[in-house]
Amino acid sequence: MAKLLVVDDEVGIRELLSEILSDEGHAVQTAANAEEARQAIQSDSFNLVLLDIWMPDMDGVTLLKELSAKQLLHCPVIMMSGHATIDTAVEATRYGASDFLEKPISMKRLLTAVNAALQNSRFPDPVSAAGSVAAADKNGPHADVFRSSDRLLDTISFSLPLREARDKFEKLYLQVLLEEENYSMSKVAVKSGLERTHLYRKIKQLEVPMQPKSKG
Structure with missing residues (x-):
């Protein structure tokens, strides 16, 4: 960022x-x-x-x-x-x-x-920066989120165009947060640092499910 x-x-x-x-x-x-x-x-x-x-x-x-x-x-x-x-x-x-x-x-x-x-200007691109943040936060306040997403992050190919890779990461990040917070938008907004209107727009744009998948 x-x-x-x-x-x-x-x-x-x-x-x-x-x-x-x-x-x-x-x-x-x-x-x-x-x-x-x-x-x-x-x-x-x-x-x-x-x-x-x-x-x-x-x-x-x-x-x-x-x-x-x-x-x-x-x-x-x-x-x-x-x-x-x-x-x-x-x-x-x-x-x-x-x-x-x-x-x-x-x-x-x-x-x-x-x-x-x-x-x-050699500013690190968002994907690299996001990776650095993830590594730094493994023992921080979001440790539970990043630990649960480690395996899924491996599915993001770094051969993708930057915007597509970033979208995949953001979608994954929001999916994990929603699951961790039992789909409470208020809690996800606080944890992600996003305003609720911005959060809703992101979720809609990235087509992130806003409720758990039904079993059966």
């Missing part, structure tokens, strides 16, 4: 990008303007920043210059805009931007750019 910062003055875009990227398994923080972004970057570390160019208090390229000059950026930056010129995109690249997304942004283009930026 990567930690991402989405900076955009349009609340609808912030919420949409946040929801999409959260569904991909990332931890997403948002900022509505350059000042909020500056404060977030100074107080926390991120694996990737998605930065809008046109904002009311300061444009994204100027903010990018400032952060680069102060050596506050230690991760890739993807610029976003619906009105930028080629010269603006080139200038942003000169100051450290790794990619440029033109609005309206398609989900496919967004995820391609985010995955490429994370891979190029």
Whole structure:
């Protein structure tokens, strides 16, 4: 799981990008303007920043210059805009931007750019990260869940495309949690750290059974 910062003055875009990227398994923080972004970057570390160019208090390229000059950026930056010129995109690249997304942004283009930026920065992919978490938690609070799923994890082939492998892991993870908590959605939400609306959406998307199979 990567930690991402989405900076955009349009609340609808912030919420949409946040929801999409959260569904991909990332931890997403948002900022509505350059000042909020500056404060977030100074107080926390991120694996990737998605930065809008046109904002009311300061444009994204100027903010990018400032952060680069102060050596506050230690991760890739993807610029976003619906009105930028080629010269603006080139200038942003000169100051450290790794990619440029033109609005309206398609989900496919967004995820391609985010995955490429994370891979190029050598951030561990979600499947590898999930495996590391599983290994670390074998003696932790979720030990019972991970022990019961060890054998099933062997059925996930690492030759699969990343998204397909991640979907298989998430489906398995939710299946095990549901069984461990006797299909109590409230308990599964707490144990998985997911909001109930997000949990329901994931279960429906992955076609996870919400009740035990009937015997006979």
